[in-house]
Amino acid sequence: MKVFAKKQPWYAGGLAFECIGCGACCAGPGEGYVWVTDTVIAAIAEFLDVSEAEVRRKYVRKVGRRFSLIERKDSKDCIFLKPDGSGGRNCRIYPVRPTQCRTWPFWPGNLEDADAWCRAGRRCPGINRGEVHDLDEIRRKSRQVNP
Numbered sequence: 001m002k003v004f005a006k007k008q009p010w011y012a013g014g015l016a017f018e019c020i021g022c023g024a025c026c027a028g029p030g031e032g033y034v035w036v037t038d039t040v041i042a043a044i045a046e047f048l049d050v051s052e053a054e055v056r057r058k059y060v061r062k063v064g065r066r067f068s069l070i071e072r073k074d075s076k077d078c079i080f081l082k083p084d085g086s087g088g089r090n091c092r093i094y095p096v097r098p099t100q101c102r103t104w105p106f107w108p109g110n111l112e113d114a115d116a117w118c119r120a121g122r123r124c125p126g127i128n129r130g131e132v133h134d135l136d137e138i139r140r141k142s143r144q145v146n147p
Helices: 038-048 052-059 114-123 135-144
Strands: 015-017 060-063 066-069 081-083 089-091 127-133
Touching: 038 052, 052 060, 114 127, 127 135
Parallel strands: none
Antiparallel strands: 015 127, 060 066, 081 089
16 A cells, blocks of 8 residues: 655745734735624724724725725725834734734745745745744644635
8 A cells, every 4th residue: 555645835844934014915005805804803993992883884894795904095005004103114903903914924825836925025025034934833824814
């Protein structure tokens, strides 16, 4: 009987990533979606000390059957991306940010192959720098992306 070894992904040795807080992953120029669940909406409301209804009214839009954070009309930046006063940008809800944000850049599309990872790195200066994340962590985060 033959035993077949499961083929390891191209990133089996891990991938380096260190968030430098530039906000590029949260910014335009293109429109996108940051999917949020009822649980995330509740966490944002509690963090901002407002009602869930207010969060839904001011910061969320319905897309089909799902919900996404809105973007600024002028820049397509996430509504929660704010200038930090020193030329950088910060997430206003960072401690309760959606899973999609927590798992960047370990999204399935970025992990398809080394070229996809490099393309993501052209926009994100934290890719291929800093701590090396191991295969188990990468797999765990890539499975969490879509709520």
